Amino acid sequence: MDYQVIKEGDLFILTDQNGDISRNNQNGYGLYTKDTRFLSQMEIYIDGEKPSRLSSTATKSYVASFRLMKEKKDVGAIEITRNRLISDGVLYENISFVNYYPYTTTFDFTAAFDADFQDMFIVRKFRTGDVGEIIGKEIKENALSVQYRGADNIIRETRISWNVKEARIDEERNVHFSITLEPKETQSICFFIVPVIDGQAGAVLSYEEAYQQLEKSYEKWYEETTKATTNSPVFNELFQRGRQDLRMLMTDVGYGETPVAGLPWFAVPFGRDSLITSLFMLPLNPEKVKGTLRTLAAYQGSKTDLWLDEQPGKIMHEIRFGELVNTNQSPFSPYYGTVDSTPLFLILIGEYFRWTGDLLLIEELKPNILNALAWIDGVIEQRGTGFLTYHQEAEKGFPNQGWKDSSNSVVHQYGDYAMSPIALAEVQGYVYQAKKELAPIFRLLGEQQKADQLEKEAEKLQRAFENTFWMEEEQYYTIALDKQMQQVKSVTSNPGHLLFSGLPNPNRSDLVVKKLMAEDMFSGYGIRTMSTEAAGYYPMSYHNGSVWPHDNAMILLGLSRLGYKKETSAVISSLLEASKSFAYQRLPELFCGYESAIGYAVPYPSTCSPQAWAAGTVFVFLQAMLGLTPNAFDKEIQLDPVLPENLNELSVENIHIGSGYLSLKIVRTNEKRFAIDILQNTTGFEVTCLSNHRAPQVS
The missing domain is CATH 1.50.10.10 (Glycosyltransferase)
Known part of the structure; x- marks a missing residue:
């Protein structure tokens, strides 16, 4: 894939492999909810230059990580790690810097944001139409926002804030941070991007709290x-x-x-x-x-x-x-x-x-x-x-x-x-x-x-x-x-x-x-x-x-x-x-x-x-x-297993059937026969085997 995307609830973010949403990009990158793009630019710079990518991953579907660097050849580098997640309608972007120069270094870190509120169909060039307009841009001590009134009279807003006070916002509304790091020292800045629709917005937590909340929801899903x-x-x-x-x-x-x-x-x-x-x-x-x-x-x-x-x-x-x-x-x-x-x-x-x-x-x-x-x-x-x-x-x-x-x-x-x-x-x-x-x-x-x-x-x-x-x-x-x-x-x-x-x-x-x-x-x-x-x-x-x-x-x-x-x-x-x-x-x-x-x-x-x-x-x-066929009419579960080549054992836990759960293990005994062990059956259904396998037993 030439993009990275994560989603939670009704909010998703699509970026390039560096984690950026470039201004005027033609790939539809952005932060979206309710078929509207609430972030049309999110780019980072070190001393006015974009860092180069070392790696990017979304091994966990709900968290994206990007490892970048800004280097001086044969001298050292500033390593940048962008960790990103979405929780309860808020995008969290936690950016960490590590100094791998052999000396103290100071650099300018710049983050550029913008929002165009384009309809998804317009972004995809699937439709055109009469739309609204930007009605305001605000700058505060450690926050900025963009407001939009749509042709549907809905007020949409993108609020962007960060967790450190030492920042300067220039005339183009880019956010600058002057960062000084000792060798091997690390510093982090977290951005919070909140889409707002007619005044309705998600509550902002710390990055760590949002991450734990998200992890727990996935753990619950796996348990269920x-x-x-x-x-x-x-x-x-x-x-x-x-x-x-x-x-x-x-x-x-x-x-x-x-x-x-x-x-x-x-x-x-x-x-x-x-x-x-x-x-x-x-x-x-x-x-x-x-x-x-x-x-x-x-x-x-x-x-x-x-x-x-x-x-x-x-x-x-x-x-x-x-x-x-x-x-x-x-x-x-x-x-x-x-x-x-x-x-x-x-x-x-x-x-x-x-x-x-x-x-x-x-x-x-x-x-x-x-x-x-x-x-x-x-x-x-x-x-x-x-x-x-x-x-x-x-x-x-x-x-x-x-x-x-x-x-x-x-x-x-x-x-x-x-x-x-x-x-x-x-x-x-x-x-x-x-x-x-x-x-x-x-x-x-x-x-x-x-x-x-x-x-x-x-x-x-x-x-x-x-x-x-x-x-x-x-x-x-x-x-x-x-x-x-x-x-x-x-x-x-x-x-x-x-x-x-x-x-x-x-x-x-x-x-x-x-x-x-x-x-x-x-x-x-x-x-x-x-x-x-x-x-x-x-x-x-x-x-x-x-x-x-x-x-x-x-x-x-x-x-x-x-x-x-x-x-x-x-x-x-x-x-x-x-x-x-x-x-x-x-x-x-x-x-x-x-x-x-x-x-x-x-x-x-x-x-x-x-x-x-x-x-x-x-x-x-x-x-x-x-070969699983549940039948609530007869309160019966039919099994007739077949395992593909090179797959000889299958263990399954907590298949939800009827009023409870079925757990079982299947082991290949020869080319056409399987041993079936029923480890748990609280379904209220009787388990039967359709063909030439060892009769299922409750272990």
């Missing part, structure tokens, strides 16, 4: 989530990185914590991204997904609004909180241009119940469930195709509204783009799965007629899908049907999601798996988004040939559930190997689809990292390795 260790350092590091990154990416906009999509540009709740990430988080702790369900329920569509692509019952795509949204210059307040968020919302509810048996949350969300089902059925009936389709309504919305939402992602075999309304293959699988999973829940609620209706609708959809989406010549499902109900005959990863839904008949599931694992789809570093033989294939394409970890994870959920152990092992092994190619062993949003034979995974030129559903992929690895 599943712990897994293996004999594989690669898996162990990826698992811990995933736990840490997801904690950083959690945000509460008023209805409980939910994972935002990713940093730096998508630090807000999404429909699809937050739902899929939450689905992956069920093995981590199903309690952690309740905030996602309540947040999306709170913003569920209530009216028809073409500007927002909103319809009653529809689950949103993305919500923003900046100036352009507040003044209706951008349709993200929220924007509803997604076809898959609504069925995914229902799938997450169904899967959450399977893990917890929590009918109280189901009853709480029942109006939202019924409204979501009504939206799905209404669109199917309105289009008259028998399938759930999408079509862009909002002038500034998205033309493609599945997870592959780039403009060229649904492409015919001859290279021309499909015209909407479009029916995506995986979306029909989501609808089928949602109705099948909700039917038994409605029976528990005493609504037999509704349950029967959902099952009949699911079966009808399945028959229509099998008759319409299957490409006989490819022995595979098409990615989509276009406006004319013609198949879009490109081979892509989308039908892989159908395995988890359970929609294909067994013979066709076998053929789907065979195609996914063929050389044109499986790169050795994961399953590609598009076959190398397709007209639209390009390994550096965003959606047409790249590898997306979350896409592979959705496929893995199906491979595991249907018992494709060899393929499950291969996909997990390939992505573990790919993770070695990335900073902090962090799987990115996507990477290029080149063959693994080249020896390393090729980064995609611009990608979110950390990214929520990529971080959550490792928890799908865990679930698939355990």
